[in-house]
Amino acid sequence: MPRILMTGASGGIGTRLRTLLPPIYPDLLLSDIRPPADLGPNEKFKAADLSDMAQCEAICDGVDGIIHFGGYSVEGPWDDILQANIIGGYNLFEAAHRKGVKRVVFASSNHTVGFYPRHHKIGTDVTVRPDGRYGVSKAFGEAVGALYADKHGLKVTCIRIGNCDEKPLDHRRIAMWLKPEDLVQLCRIGLEHPDIHFEVFYGVSLNERAWWDNHRAYEFGYRPTGRSEDHVAHAMAEQAKLKPDPIGDYFQGGAFASKEFDGDASRIIDWNKR
Numbered sequence: 001m002p003r004i005l006m007t008g009a010s011g012g013i014g015t016r017l018r019t020l021l022p023p024i025y026p027d028l029l030l031s032d033i034r035p036p037a038d039l040g041p042n043e044k045f046k047a048a049d050l051s052d053m054a055q056c057e058a059i060c061d062g063v064d065g066i067i068h069f070g071g072y073s074v075e076g077p078w079d080d081i082l083q084a085n086i087i088g089g090y091n092l093f094e095a096a097h098r099k100g101v102k103r104v105v106f107a108s109s110n111h112t113v114g115f116y117p118r119h120h121k122i123g124t125d126v127t128v129r130p131d132g133r134y135g136v137s138k139a140f141g142e143a144v145g146a147l148y149a150d151k152h153g154l155k156v157t158c159i160r161i162g163n164c165d166e167k168p169l170d171h172r173r174i175a176m177w178l179k180p181e182d183l184v185q186l187c188r189i190g191l192e193h194p195d196i197h198f199e200v201f202y203g204v205s206l207n208e209r210a211w212w213d214n215h216r217a218y219e220f221g222y223r224p225t226g227r228s229e230d231h232v233a234h235a236m237a238e239q240a241k242l243k244p245d246p247i248g249d250y251f252q253g254g255a256f257a258s259k260e261f262d263g264d265a266s267r268i269i270d271w272n273k274r
């Protein structure tokens with residue numbers, strides 16, 4: 001029975017996966033900087049600050065595979081992103097290597113490519129176009145994952161998660177919604193598929209309006225069951241409550257792209273037309 005470590009256990013996605021993963025991976029070790037408020041008596045938890053290498057090594061000890069959801073999960077101040085995602089992300093891969101962990105599933109994000117326009121369908125082979133410091137930190141995490149796969153033989157899967165929730169939250173999320181059960185499928189591919197070396201998948205369900213070509217995930221057996229079209233009325237009702245955002249509504253990253261924006265949108269649009 002493999003021992004699986006899940007970092008970020010107290011966060012939004014970690015909280016959902018704490019209920020979905022134990023039937024598949026009964027030996028599940030949870031970690032976060034502080035324990036989930038509702039930690040159950042049968043859940044195993046070890047606290048760790050990922051910016052501290054010794055604490056990263058301690059949680060990786062005796063572990064076969066890691067699902068790394070830990071870190072800063074939205075746009076934020078550089079020092080917070082630096083500690084949690086850049087230093088923390090590097091430490092996690094390095095500690096996994098030192099402790100002989102075989103596989104890492106890294107929660108990357110759609111914000112690595114947030115400055116692609118919404119009408120532009122992209123695969124996972126495009127140049128990254130991060131829409132903020134957070135997106136840059138996720139692109140960094142993917143690069144560190146590639147390094148540890150190529151140089152040290154770790155099996156690494158990066159999932160560029162759209163938005164993982166029970167339902168798509170607005171118009172943008174109709175394209176990029178990820179049903180939690182579909183995220184579990186992607187994690188299982190990363191933790192179990194024999195042919196993983198280094199892969200990048202989009203974390204997106206079976207959404208007709210998706211902006212992403214996710215054929216690599218399908219080649220590895222991904223068969224999503226969530227369909228955002230089933231929730232369009234809910235998403236559009238929520239959208240109606242939001243203010244128009246000309247930059248955010250144009251680019252895939254939404255409000256992450258428009259936050260602090262003082263660039264030249266026409267130049268980005270021209271770059272994307274090359």
Ligand code: 15L
Pocket residue numbers: 073074108109110111161162163253
């Ligand atoms: C993300 O990467 C964030 O972690 C999440 O909080 C959402 O904001 C999501 O992207 C999104 O783009 O909706």
